[in-house]
Structures are given as structure tokens and as C-alpha cells.
Amino acid sequence: MATSDFTSIPTIDLSEASDPSTKPKLLADLRHALVSVGFLYISNHGISQTTISDLVDALPQLFSLSDEAKEQVSLERSPHFLGYSGTGAETTAGKTDKREQFEFATELSNEWTEGQPLADRLKGPNQWPDTYPEIRKIVENYLACLTALSESFLHLVAEALSLPPTTFPPFLSDQHRLKLVHYPASDAIEGQGVGPHKDSSGWFTFLLQASDPSVHGLQALNKSGTWIDVPNIPGTFVVNIGQGFEVVSNGVCKATVHRVLSTQFERFSVPFFQGLRRGLTKSEAVGTLKDHFESEEFRDGRSSAGESGEGREIDSAWLKGKYDTWGEAQLRTKVRSHRDVGMRFYADVFDKYVNDD
């Protein structure tokens, strides 16, 4: 067992960053959370209560749209993997997830043409439901606020890891993704809302738990293999590390494995996935900060004892896989998890992506 292991998730109070007398403590706490836990709450994050409650209040109405309205914005129609997917459309760790979701992203036009890197086709417009037009403004506002928060958070992450504050923004994509998720109530004891995984959609994830705090389900796996509850603490976001940051930090900051159990209560959540530049190559991702993260000060963080067996098994598919750029590895992941979209829009590479392991 690792020498120190987490049994709860630390909270980082971002207001401490603006006072020179409290900032050193904030950076020390953040460093500990990044290197030893991989999961944290942020409080006093500066996103207005209205921005959050507008979104939270919209979720029940959005998910109660008719099947026909959901079908009109079906993810199956989108080469950019944006739109609605129903319960049972996704599997994680070999089992079917019990959740439905609307996936949105930074609003971008589709500029891809034949001959350009295929992964550039991930960029493209959202699908907005005609029957609930108000949702567009609510989601766009939320996306803009989270984009700004996530970028300023990166400055603190860099400082906490003894790097210049401007180190990480050059890795960012022009596209960030947002999922609005609904886990229906379930009779099964400890059913699978979403199975154990490391986030594969990029850099850091900022999660809003959007149901009453009495509704549980989210858990993170600690280093000795025990599932630790991540309850909904009002006024916070849960921040966790994605596989992209694990790679760039040379394994010092682990993308902690997590899952959601379905319970007898329905649950809503909203993860924001901060995107990583599609053209980023493995050698650039691993090499840029290699010397820094190989220095003595990070020796403990690098050791594989710092991760559970299950975590080590879900190692970065990008590093292990055949594709050099982050964008292509992402596209492969998307095609494999939404095979109908893959066959429809990516027929030329479908067999290659689906049969390459």
C-alpha cells in the first residue's frame, strides 16, 4: 500500500489566490491535491450563482423533451459527436452505462474538407433542440464561463507545480466539450451509472453535481483500491485530472479513476472537459516538461506505487496506441464508442480504428 492515501477529497478555496498572505497555502494544498489525489473540489470559484442555477433548473425540462425532439438532435447525425444519446448507447469497462446525455461544445463551424487531418472534423456546430430554444443561451453562457475559469485555474496549477503561470495554455484546444447528463433512478443495488474510467476527453474536467446534495453516486478510486465517495458540496465544482494532463506531467499528476453508481434516486450532472490541442504529438506532450517532472522534487509522485492496480490498467490509450496526435487518438475513441456515427461519417478509417487492438 502507498505510504499516504486519500480517504476524502480536498477542497481548494480559490479566493486564497488573491491574497498574498494566503496564496502560498493555496499553492501547497493544490500541489498536494494534484500529486497525491488527482481529485479536488474548488470553492469560491467566481462563477455566478445565476449562471449555475439557470443550467441546473433547465435540466429536468431538457431531459423530459419528447423522444422525437431528442431524436431530432441525435448524436448519430453529427460527424462532430455532438447531440443527444440515449440510455444504453455507451459502454464503459465492458458494461452498459445507465445514463442519457446531451453533448455540446464550443460553438464552431465545420471547416473540414477532404484531405485535411480527419480529427479536424471533430470541430463543428452544436445541435440545438427547436422545442427548447432557451437552452442555447444558457449552455453557451455556461461554456464561456467555464472556459475562462478553467484557463485561469491552469495558471495556479502551473505555479503549484513550480512552473511559470503561462506554461499550460499553449496546450489548449479551441474546442471544449460539455455534457449534460441524466442518470435515471434505478432499482439495482449499485448499478452502473458510468463504469470505472479515467477521463479521456482532455486536460482537466470541471464537474457540476446538479442534484440535491442528498443524492450520491460519484466515487473516486484511491491508491489502495478503495472507492471514496465524492459527495455534492453546494457551491463547489469537482475538478479531476484527465489522461492528457497525466501524460504532459509525465505521470506525476495521475488521472484518478472514478465511476458513478446509479441509485434509487435520479441524478443530474454536468462535466466540462477542457480540450487539448488536436495536433499535439506524443513526443511534444511527453517531452516538453520531461526534465522538470523528472527532477528530484517529484520523485514520490512518479512512483507507480502512487496508483491502484485498476488505475494502472487504464493507462493512457493515446500513449499505448498507434496514433501520434491527440486528435486522432480522440477520434478513434469517439468512433469506437459511437460506432453508428463512425460507420456513417468515417467509413474509410472505421475498420482500422475498431480493429487496432
Ligand SMILES: O=C(O)CCC(=O)C(=O)O
Ligand atoms: O456524472 C458524474 O458525476 C461524473 C461523470 C463522468 O465521470 C464523466 O462523464 O466522465
Ligand SMILES: [Fe+2]
Ligand atoms: Fe469521468
